Amino acid sequence: MDAHSSSPTPVAGAPAPPALDPHFHEHLRRYLFVFYALLFGTLITVGASYIPWGNREINIGVALFIAIGKASLVACYFMHLISEQKMIYGILAFTAFFFLGLMFLTIWSFSDFPRHTVTH
Amino acid sequence: MDIPYTVQPRPDTGLYNAKVGIWLFLASEVMLFGALFSAYILLRVGAEDGLWPHGWLNIPVGTCNTLVLITSSITTVMAWASCKMNQFGRFKFFHACTLCLALTFVGIKSYEYHDKFTHYEIALNDGKIADGHFIENKLQLVNGAYTGYALLKGHVVTDRKELFNLREHPAKHEELRLEGAQIKSLDNYGPWHHTYLAIYFTLTGLHALHVIGGAIVIGFLWGPGSKLWRTDPERFTNRIEISGLFWHFVDLVWIFLFPVLYLL
Numbered sequence: 001m002d003a004h005s006s007s008p009t010p011v012a013g014a015p016a017p018p019a020l021d022p023h024f025h026e027h028l029r030r031y032l033f034v035f036y037a038l039l040f041g042t043l044i045t046v047g048a049s050y051i052p053w054g055n056r057e058i059n060i061g062v063a064l065f066i067a068i069g070k071a072s073l074v075a076c077y078f079m080h081l082i083s084e085q086k087m088i089y090g091i092l093a094f095t096a097f098f099f100l101g102l103m104f105l106t107i108w109s110f111s112d113f114p115r116h117t118v119t120h
Numbered sequence: 121m122d123i124p125y126t127v128q129p130r131p132d133t134g135l136y137n138a139k140v141g142i143w144l145f146l147a148s149e150v151m152l153f154g155a156l157f158s159a160y161i162l163l164r165v166g167a168e169d170g171l172w173p174h175g176w177l178n179i180p181v182g183t184c185n186t187l188v189l190i191t192s193s194i195t196t197v198m199a200w201a202s203c204k205m206n207q208f209g210r211f212k213f214f215h216a217c218t219l220c221l222a223l224t225f226v227g228i229k230s231y232e233y234h235d236k237f238t239h240y241e242i243a244l245n246d247g248k249i250a251d252g253h254f255i256e257n258k259l260q261l262v263n264g265a266y267t268g269y270a271l272l273k274g275h276v277v278t279d280r281k282e283l284f285n286l287r288e289h290p291a292k293h294e295e296l297r298l299e300g301a302q303i304k305s306l307d308n309y310g311p312w313h314h315t316y317l318a319i320y321f322t323l324t325g326l327h328a329l330h331v332i333g334g335a336i337v338i339g340f341l342w343g344p345g346s347k348l349w350r351t352d353p354e355r356f357t358n359r360i361e362i363s364g365l366f367w368h369f370v371d372l373v374w375i376f377l378f379p380v381l382y383l384l
Binding site: 024027039046049059067070075078085091099 | 201
């Protein structure tokens, strides 16, 4: 496909198209690598769920570990978090704090029983 | 009056305004889905032993949908990269691919929902339970009692717990004929059937709404919105980046939803 042939020309006086990073083609290769890694990670997740680890908690841990790895690839490369401005990191730091707090409260609630509750 | 900082970065943030906006929005989305994941954890941990379902969802279909969404992520990135490289034709191609993949995802999800709404658990008068999909349903409820008959593709169990671990003990489905007089009650696998299905429909329904919303934006930017390329290509490229960030977030949520709901 000739990509340029169907490109409409910007009108006269319009701002110039975005300047291209000289390392952009390297980024493209990286995106493709991430894509293959995500496909592979998905198949690994499904495969690992069929392995009888002997304990369902291990299955959960393995699946979440792979999911966190895949999510990191998406966030770092597709969402460009690996080279973002401090402002974005600041927003995400606040988000992570409250998200982890929410999960901590959820897990904490497991051991929060009313007085005189009989637990086994 | 022009909207400031749509292309040039603001001196204090180092970013154009829309990027700060989308990240603040995504932060709120993290908390929204986080709250629902928290609800999922509480429901799952609170379920009685042996009464949390495993194998109620079709893993190959879910895997296929995951691959569709991941592929849509790379086409989104490539669409943005094409704009950066000043290749508008390629942008159109990749964004059209993203749109098709988004619609494919919604289509597969609809098929899965349909499968659940047509799947029945039928309590029989002898205490057994029939479970499966109707092939033919001629049942009628008259004065609180069922009459007629139904043909079911499914299986019969004596203990309801046998319906909850279909991954380790898959059911052998066969054609069954059920007379109305045998049936005590029946209930389909809608959100009301079990807390697992309630949280499944809530999480995947909310996610599907995000996919549909994202597809509308992508469709707009592919169609009428792409006129901006002629007058302000850099601003248009920024819009593609912003819609892409949202789309990757939708993909990111699914990366967690898939193992949590389908595999564990």
